[in-house]
Amino acid sequence: MPVYPTSATEEISAALGAMGAGSASSAVAKRLLELFTEESISPGTRLPPERQLAASLAVGRSAVREALAALEILGVVDVRPGSGTYLRGNASELLPQTLSWGMMLSRTRTAELAEVRGALETYAARLATERMSDESIEVMRTHVDEMRASSADFARFVEADLQFHLELARSTDNTVLLDLLQSIRSLLRVWSDRAVQDDDHARQAIEEHAAVYEAIAARDPDAAAAAMAAHMRTAAVRLAGTVQTHAED
Numbered sequence: 303m304p305v306y307p308t309s310a311t312e313e314i315s316a317a318l319g320a321m322g323a324g325s326a327s328s329a330v331a332k333r334l335l336e337l338f339t340e341e342s343i344s345p346g347t348r349l350p351p352e353r354q355l356a357a358s359l360a361v362g363r364s365a366v367r368e369a370l371a372a373l374e375i376l377g378v379v380d381v382r383p384g385s386g387t388y389l390r391g392n393a394s395e396l397l398p399q400t401l402s403w404g405m406m407l408s409r410t411r412t413a414e415l416a417e418v419r420g421a422l423e424t425y426a427a428r429l430a431t432e433r434m435s436d437e438s439i440e441v442m443r444t445h446v447d448e449m450r451a452s453s454a455d456f457a458r459f460v461e462a463d464l465q466f467h468l469e470l471a472r473s474t475d476n477t478v479l480l481d482l483l484q485s486i487r488s489l490l491r492v493w494s495d496r497a498v499q500d501d502d503h504a505r506q507a508i509e510e511h512a513a514v515y516e517a518i519a520a521r522d523p524d525a526a527a528a529a530m531a532a533h534m535r536t537a538a539v540r541l542a543g544t545v546q547t548h549a550e551d
Contacts, residue, residue: 327364327368328369331369331370334369335373344389346388347389348387349379351386370387375488412541413542416538416541416542419483419487420531420535422482422483424534426470426530427526427529429474429475429479430471433475438472442470443515445463446466446508446515449463449507463507471483506536507533510532510533511533513529514526
């Protein structure tokens, strides 16, 4: 098998081959992973630019951009603004099979992963209500306040949302549950970060997080679980809409 030097963008593009118009970003990511694992591409290799990858695969640039974002989240590639995208290491070592199926397959599999996350988050809310310190409850309140203050600032809003769920997961005092939630959240993040797309979605998400916080602050595990389950249902609907939109790009 050929070994590609860092600057060998033409060879990589030729090896990819066209996928056909309309291919989803998940299929692009899967095709890139196949290339990384099947060919002997050295760590540190710079990938072709988005435009060239899109032309080689016969897909839109948005599909390539989403695929590279997913691979960056999973640690497979390193996107360096102004420089390019580089392979971090041997992809077969960087991406265990236990993680690859969740992100890289069909829209149905993504929905199933969101369903599992919903069940785990609901259980985590119940457990955290019983175990969370007063200090952690106060931290969760600040995250809800930050969401309210940054509803017009997408990056801040998403970060506050993430920190809310991380604080809750940590407060379960269950390392396995925390690790599972972090892994699933990472796999879904390329989609979930785009799920809140307008003021109505932001207001709904804030109300849902506030309901979870208030139930936990009241030390009511049943209410906390119910509030989280409701949040996960609407979050799954928003996520499905986002995946559908990008699949049609």
